Amino acid sequence: MQKRPRSLKQQQARYGWAFVSLWIVGLVFFGLGPIIASGVLSFTQYDIASPPQWIGLANYTHMLHSSVFWQSLKVTTIYTVVSVPLGIIIGITLAIMLNARIRGLRFLRTAYYLPSVVSGVAVAALWGWIYNPDYGPLNAALKAIGITGPAWLESTTWVLPALIIMGLWSVGGSMVMYLAALQQVPTSLYEAAKIDGASIVRQHMSITFPMISPVIFFMLVNGIIGSFQVFTQAYVLTQGGPGYSSYFFVLYLYENAFEYFKMGYAAALAWALFLAIFLVTVLLFWSARFWVYYEDTSLWAG
C-alpha cells in the first residue's frame, strides 16, 4: 500500500512541533511539574528528609491564624503601595527630562540607567553602607545640615522607608521604557496643542500621559508583581527586622522553606502569593479600560 504524501501543512506542523518540543519538555518538567507538585505539597507536611504527610487544609488554616503571615503581607502591601507609584512618577519625570534636547543627554541617560544593571546583593551591600548610622554618607550629609539621622535599618519607623528609597535605585530601567514610549508620541500633537495655547502641564496631561498609558499600565503590572516578590534587600540587610518591620512575604516563604524546612507550608504560602498577585492583576486589567488609551480601541471590545 502506497503512503499518501504529506501535505505542506502537515510537514510544517511536524517541524513546528520538533522545534518547540525541547521547550515543551522544559515546561513540563521544570515549570508545570513543579507548579503542580507545589500545589499538592501545599496540602502536606513535608520536611524534605521524610516523606510528605497529607494534612488537608491545615497549612492554609495555620496561615490564616498566623500573625506573622499577616504582618508579612502588611509589610509587602505597604511597600508595594508606596514604591510602585513612586517608581512610576520618578521614572516618567526622569524620562520627560531626558527626552528634552539638553547637553550631555547620552551621558545622563547612561548614568541614570547604569544602576539598574547592578545585581541585587551588590546594591543591598552598597545601601547597607549608605545607611550605616555611624559612618554612612547619608547620615554624614544630614549631620552637615544639622540633622541627626536615624539608625535607618535598626528603626521600626525608618526601615521600610529606607528600603523603599533603596528600591528607587533601579528606576533607570523603567525610565528607558518611558523614554522609548515618549519618543513614539507624534510631535504634531504637541504642535497642535501649542497652537491652541495649551500649557506644558496641560500638554502632558492631555497628550503625554494618555499616549504612554499602555506603557504605564505595563510597568504598573510588572512593578506590582515585582514588589510582591521583594526579597534580596530584606534578606541581606535586615533579615526582616527589627521586629518583623521589614519582614516581606517572600522572606517569610523562604525562611519556612529553607530554614525551618516546612516545605508544605511554604508551598501553601507560594500559592497564596500567586492568588494575591493574580487578583490584583485581574483588577488592574479590569481598571485599564477606564484609563489606558489604545489607538486601536477594538482591544476592549467585548
Added chain:
Amino acid sequence: MSRLKFMAAGVAGVLGSAMLAAVGSSPAMASQHITLVFGGWGTPQQIQAYQSEAAAFEKLHPNVTIQGEYLPWNGYETKLTAQLAAHQLPDVMVTSTAWFSEFASKGAYLNMTPYFKQSHLSANDFVPGGIAGNSIHGHLYMLPNGGAYTIGDVVVLYNKTMFKKAHLSAPPRNWTLSDFVHDAQKLTLDANGKNALEKGFNPNNTVQWGTDIGDSSNDAVWDELLPAFGGWYYNTQETHATINTPAFADAASWLKDLVTKWHASMPPAAQTGIADPFAAGKVAMIYAWDNQAQTETGLVNFPVGVAPLPVGPHGRGFFKVPNGAAAPANGWTIAANTKYPKIAWEFVKFLATSPIALKARGINGVEGLAYAPLTSTWLKMLPPKARQIELIDHWQYQTAPTKLMVPPGGNMYTEFWNDMTAQLSLYDLGKISLHQTLTTLQKDTQTLLQQQNNS
C-alpha cells in the same frame, strides 16, 4: 533464668559477637583506595583547618583520600537536608547540636557504639556529658568536638583593666544578679567619665558599657537567665509553652531594664558595625561560651578575667539536657549508609582524640577542648593569655545541674529564636507591651510545640 530468657541471652551474645567481629574484619582498612567525603561548615580559617587535618589523616593512611565538602554556615544545613533526602550525606560530617537530634531521629547517622567500645576509649575522658548526651537509647551517634553552652559552661568574661579603673574587685563565686547590675553600672561611662551610678551621668553620650547582654537575641543569655529567674520556655514534657509566666516576664524586664533603666548594657543599635564590642573595648563584661573565652583572650590586648554566672532569685542558671534529648556539644558524625564505616570511624576518632589532628587544625579550627588527654597539647598550643582561661575553664564551673531542661532544638530552634528575637526587639524598642510580647510568644511557641509533637 527461664529457658526462654537463657536462649534470648544466647542469641544476643552470638549477635553481639558477630557484630564486633564484623567491625573488626571490615575490609575498609584493606589496601584498596578509599575516598571519604568529609562535610563541614566554617569560616575560611576553619575550612583551612579541616583541610589540614584531612591532609594529616591522608598522610597516616596513604590509601585514603579525603574529599572535602566545605561551606559557610549559611546554607550548610539546607544542603545536608537535601543530601539526607537523596541518601547522599558525606561519609563524615561536622555536626551541630542545632540539627543532630532531628537527623538522628531520621536514621541519618551510624551507631558508633561498637566502634567506640572496641577502641577502648573512655567516656570519662570526654567533656562531661559529651558521650552520654550524644547517645540516643544507648547508641552513640556523635563524638564531641568541644564543650557547648548546653552543659552549663557559660561564664562571665570581664576586662580586668576596666575593673581596676572602676576600683572593683573580681566577682566572687557567689555574686548575684544585683551585684552584676551594680558592677555593670559602675563600669558604664559617659563621655565626661561619669559612671551610671553617679549623678549627672549622660546615658545619651555613653562611651563604655558594663555589658552587652541586654540584647534580647542572645540565646546563651536566655538559656542561663531563665532558670536563674525560675522559668523556662516550656514544660519538661515539651507539651506546653511556659512563656506567659511571671518568671519569664521578670527575666525579660530585667534585660530591658539593664539597657533602658540602669543604662548598663550596650543597646543593639549602638552595636552596629562593631563585630565584637568586648574585644573592641566597648563593654566590660560578657556572657561567653568556653570556646569564645579562648578566642576572646587571643584577640584582646587587655587582661581577661573569668567569673561564674551571677546567682539569680532561683539560683545559678545552669541546666542540663537529658541524654539524647539534645546534643551537649557539636561534633563529628558518620553517615548511616557510608560504604566505609570502619575507616570513617578511624577518621572521626582521629579528629576527636589525636594530638596530630589537634595540631594540624590549630586553635582557630576548634570549638574548645572535648577530650581531656589532649589538655597538655592544647595548653601548649594556646597563646599565653588564653592559657589562664583554660586553667580555670568551664570544667571548674561545671556544677550539679539545678534543673533538667531541654533547649529548643532541631528545626524548631531557628523558627523559635527568630520569633523570640523579633518579638522581644519590639518590646525592647517600646513598640509593644510586655504583656503583648509574652502573649504572642506563648501562642507562637505553643503552635511550634504542637507541630513538633505531631511530626
